[in-house]
Amino acid sequence: MSQKPTNINTELARERNRAAAERTLMAWIRTCLSLISFGFGIDRIFYAIEKTSVGENIDPFHLSRIVGLAFISIGTGAMMLAALDHRRELKRILKEDYLYVPRTSLSFVVSVCLVLVGAFAFIGILIKANS
Secondary structure (H helix, E strand, C coil), X not given: CCCCCCCHHHHHHHHXXXXXXXXXXXXXXXXXXXXXXXXXXXXXXXXXXHHCHHHHCCCCCCHHHHHHHXXXXXXXXXXXXXXXXXXXXXXXXXXXXXCCCCCCCHHHHHHHHHHHHHHHHHHHHHHHHHC
């Protein structure tokens, strides 16, 4: 026989927090898969252009491989961090003395990484265009 909760409001609040954590993890999974797919797509498109007759007349753009791999790395790293954050959040929800603890936003970290990759790609394209 199941034990009746001591406070139904507390138990329902925990369930809402758990469900919110699940939705957050699913959103991160979608975001990370998009990043990985975008990185893979960049790499494959430039590889295909390089291998065609059109690509023989164009100076190969080697930065595309680095940018593609950077997107894949950011997506994979964010996926691992989101999974760890989700696990930690579920453990915190189970504690009886659940307290808010400020922490670094995973979204902020991913956005800074994407800004750095974008700046690197922009500078690389600018240097390539001027040479």
